[in-house]
Amino acid sequence: MTAQQLERIAELRALNYPYSFIGRALGLPSNTVKSVCRRKGFPASGKRKTKAEKHSVQLCRNCHRILPDTDCRIRQFCSDECRIEWWKNNRRVIEKHR
Numbered sequence: 121m122t123a124q125q126l127e128r129i130a131e132l133r134a135l136n137y138p139y140s141f142i143g144r145a146l147g148l149p150s151n152t153v154k155s156v157c158r159r160k161g162f163p164a165s166g167k168r169k170t171k172a173e174k175h176s177v178q179l180c181r182n183c184h185r186i187l188p189d190t191d192c193r194i195r196q197f198c199s200d201e202c203r204i205e206w207w208k209n210n211r212r213v214i215e216k217h218r
């Protein structure tokens with residue numbers, strides 16, 4: 121578990137996303153997310169998210185930060201740095217499988 125993952129868990133949890141959602145978003149088992157939240161005392165606040173809300177949230181594909189809701193354009197990364205880093209990492213994965 122990286123510091124960045126912990127930060128994202130805290131962030132998503134504070135916005136009241138369920139463990140399973142956070143796990144899926146970060147590629148972690150929901151039980152891991154749950155135990156991290158318990159251990160670190162990350163609180164959930166407010167109401168449960170609706171299905172539509174969970175569906176519409178956009179996360180950066182690289183750092184999993186929540187992307188701001190901008191017009192209708194679908195964004196996949198929070199910044200050019202993340203886009204470049206993601207492609208760099210992914211290219212390496214793709215090459216490994218050749």
Ligand SMILES: [Zn+2]
Nearest residue numbers: 180183198202
């Ligand atoms: Zn990012």
